[in-house]
Amino acid sequence: MTTQSAYSTTTKTFHWLTALLIIAIIPLGVIAGKLPIETDAQVVTKTFLFSLHKTLGVAMFIVAALRIAYALTQAKPAGLHPSCKVETPERPQ
Numbered sequence: 001m002t003t004q005s006a007y008s009t010t011t012k013t014f015h016w017l018t019a020l021l022i023i024a025i026i027p028l029g030v031i032a033g034k035l036p037i038e039t040d041a042q043v044v045t046k047t048f049l050f051s052l053h054k055t056l057g058v059a060m061f062i063v064a065a066l067r068i069a070y071a072l073t074q075a076k077p078a079g080l081h082p083s084c085k086v087e088t089p090e091r092p093q
Helices: 010-032 040-072
Strands: none
Touching: 010 040
16 A cells, blocks of 8 residues: 555555556667567577567556556555655645
């Protein structure tokens, strides 16, 4: 559960899982895109890397959707410096 001073473990897990998936997906796509396809082994490798890239992309989409849905149901912690106008959201009265 999110407290006044920190995000919940679930929120942190969603955040880091999304970050790790992005960090994995980008190099996979770049590497797969640059591989030549001159031999059968290279075609198999390129196909596998693109397949892994797409699978992780779908997983990331699902994790991001779950993260957004979860965030909509949770309260946000207070800012680190509540007196700072930039960190203090305007509250309708």
